[in-house]
Amino acid sequence: MSTVMDIHEVLEHLPHRYPFLLIDRVLEVVPNERIVALKNVTMNEPFFPGHYPHHPVMPGVLVIEAMAQAAAILSFKTMGTLPSDDSVYYFVGIENARFKRPVSPGDQLILKVSIGMNRRGMWKFNGKAEVDGQVAAEAELICTLRDK
Template sequence: MAGTLDILQIQKLLPHRYPFLLVDKVVACEPGASLTALKNVTFNEPFFQGHFPSQPIMPGVLIMEALAQATALLTSQSDDKLGEGAVYYLAGIDNARFKRQVVPGDQLRLQVTYLKHKRHLWSFDCRAEVDGELAASAQIMCAVSVA
């Protein structure tokens, strides 16, 4: 399947739910190649209560989680043998870099590019941008378990 995914389609593919579902929409997907998704960051996010009350900043680990969820979505669209019962696990993060703070009102553009896979391990090059400016990047591996 190439193209877009709305939140209802995303929920069929990922087990995550509020407050941990960090992908709102897939705006482009080329199976086996790349995926672009969006995360709208609002002041209502529960993590802003403690990170930080006087200067709300999205935690970097949650930016990485959003990218990891995007890799799971690309994996799900790239292998016909994976269905709605597949579960995706974060298996590794290499070369993580944080270049810009992400604050309420920002829209994260999550871009993941397929690198390779062997059996159940998939590797991706990942970038999170805000208004065309790099916020974070990493190489992320996910593992797939089919129920």
Template sequence: MNMTESQNQDLNKPALPMNIQQIREYLPHRYPFLLVDRVTEITDNSIVGYKNVSINEEFLQGHFPEYPIMPGVLIVEALAQISGVLGFVLNNEKPQPGSLFLFAGAEKVRFKKQVVAGDQLVLKSELVMQKRGIYKYNCTASVDGIVATTAEIIISHQRI
């Protein structure tokens, strides 16, 4: 790759940190289902971002209301969402109408720590396999440096 190609590739990467307006350009999700608040780091094969968990979250109102904890399925969804952002970046494209990364599966999911109101859930995703529009990521969600959830996330690039 020559210098011009390398410079053009960098021009297509989003500026960091990605705020919520930029994230909304990459994810079709909207309130209350958009679960990535900020993207802080992107490398050639990984991404880091976070979700601030507030007591005002709708899901905390009914999920153990006396001791509200973030549902594990939503932590896994947040990992899939940040992986979807990485998928677009790795493909060197911004989302276009009809182009989506869809959650296709989760393997080896483990919940190790509860996530509660006031926590900042740090989301990390690293590409481990890409084949024919299917992407597999090793993902970790942590709070204060302590792992809360690990999973292998599979997403599929679809054009509808």
């Protein structure tokens, strides 16, 4: 079962809000398998004035965070649940992160994340962020859902 999600559905599946919401739309989500999401990168992003004033580049850690947010949506879709005020979805590890090209205003960041493992509440994902079909970043992400 593949599902497209607009911004309203994204907001239901993520606790993040401005300025830290980094998913604009989900193009495809297949529970227990994969997700493809997008982030439209605009000059209006709050980090561009300081990173860098004369050559704006999206910070690599935020590209990784966007992948983690896509992974969180995939997790909640797979579990058949929504985030609650009683728990937090933590990012607990990043492995093999690589940055291949800068992400700039005007780019559309396509986030492709697949489940690598899910054991005892620990999830490992394989993530890739692309711009115009070129890999901008890739990483293995480890996340977990915990009570507050």
